[in-house]
Structure formats: structure tokens, C-alpha cells
Amino acid sequence: MKDNLTQRREFLKRLGLVVGAVAVSPFFKIREAFSALIEEKKGLALSLAYVHDATKSDEWKKLKKKNDDVCANCTFYSPVDKVNGKCTIFPTGEVAAKGWCRTFNRKVDAKKA
Numbered sequence: 001m002k003d004n005l006t007q008r009r010e011f012l013k014r015l016g017l018v019v020g021a022v023a024v025s026p027f028f029k030i031r032e033a034f035s036a037l038i039e040e041k042k043g044l045a046l047s048l049a050y051v052h053d054a055t056k057s058d059e060w061k062k063l064k065k066k067n068d069d070v071c072a073n074c075t076f077y078s079p080v081d082k083v084n085g086k087c088t089i090f091p092t093g094e095v096a097a098k099g100w101c102r103t104f105n106r107k108v109d110a111k112k113a
């Protein structure tokens with residue numbers, strides 16, 4: 001059987017974990033808000049004809065773009081992980097590595113298809 005002091009310590013430890021979790025949760029929400037993929041059919045993304053999958057864009061096809069003319073090979077792109085990245089044109093969200101928009105500008109060192 002645990003004494004009062006041990007029980008109190010365990011209670012305070014658990015309380016600390018709960019308070020810590022509550023304290024850091026806003027940071028996860030902020031990260032979430034800035035890491036979600038931007039919406040295709042909204043605001044600037046709509047104006048620039050941004051799509052998460054370049055091959056599904058009629059404009060991309062019409063311009064006879066190559067398969068590697070995608071965000072991952074654009075000067076404005078910096079990867080966050082293998083599938084998404086940040087784009088300086090859309091600072092509040094992420095774009096898909098295989099996405100595309102009208103401001104695509106091929107990186108000089110991008111691999112050729």
C-alpha cells in the first residue's frame with residue numbers, strides 16, 4: 001500500500017503532464033494551421049491555377065509541361081517532407097511536391113525528366 005507522500009507525488013507528476021500537454025497544444029495548432037495543404041480553389045491558389053497534382057491540370061497539359069515541371073523542381077519550393085513543401089508564393093500553407101501553378105520557375109539544378 002502506498003503512503004500519502006507517494007500518492008501525492010504521483011498525483012503531482014500526472015498533474016504536471018496534463019498541464020504540460022495543455023500548455024504546448026496551441027503550438028501544435030499553429031503548426032497545423034501553417035502546415036496544411038493550401039486549398040486549390042481559393043484566393044491566390046485559384047488565381048494562379050495551383051493544383052495538388054500537376055497532371056490533373058488542363059492548363060499544365062495545354063502548356064505541354066514535362067512530368068517533372070512540378071513544385072518539387074520549382075525555385076520557390078523547399079521540401080518539408082517527401083510529399084509536401086513550403087512555397088514562398090503561398091506562405092501560410094504547404095504545397096504538394098507534385099503540384100504546380102502558373103508561377104512555376106524551374107530550379108537551375110533540377111533533374112531533367
Ligand code: SF4
Nearest residue numbers: 071074077087101104
Ligand atoms: S510557385 Fe512553384 S512551388 Fe509554388 S506552387 Fe507554384 S509551382 Fe509550386
